[in-house]
Amino acid sequence: MKKLTTMVLAFGFGSALVLAGCNSTNSKVSDGVNKMLATTEQLSKAIESGDQAKVKEVGPKLEDQWSSFEEDVKKDNKDLYEKIEKYLDPTIAGSEASTLDKDAIGTLNDQLTDALKELDKKTK
Template structure:
């Protein structure tokens, strides 16, 4: 009887750990997406106001934020991973361009924001 109880408890504990691990991946992705959405919002404001210094400061931080959870997205949501990547690199490059092309960068940032919102909706 003790052996059976030990086995059942081990299975329950293992299941809890597996489920906790799954939740932390979604949480990590969700947190990362929310940080990136905050950054694209800041970038949008800087683009609209023509604040090149702020654009050059904020734009590259998107890459650092993306790196923290992109592997999880790539593993679980290949289509959305590709969509984010499609707009991320050009947005970052555009944020470093001089002079600033407000229309092009604004469009790219908007498309990146839309892709991130789609990813956020899928990871809830």
């Protein structure tokens, strides 16, 4: 009986550690997504106002934010990882362009925002 109790306790403790680790990953992804969504909102406002200096300042921040948790997304949500990558790189490139193409970068930013919101829903 003592062996059974020890096994059950060990299994319960191991399960708790695994679940805590999963929650940590989801928390990291959720925090990263929220930061990126705040940045895409700032970028959207800068695009709408035609503030090219602000677009150039805000757009590149997306890459640093994404790099902090992208491996977790790639591992757990490959389809959404690819969808985000599809819109992220051109959005950043458009923000760094010498002339602002408001329509193109606005559309890309909106598509990136939608993909991030989809990921946010999946990680909750």
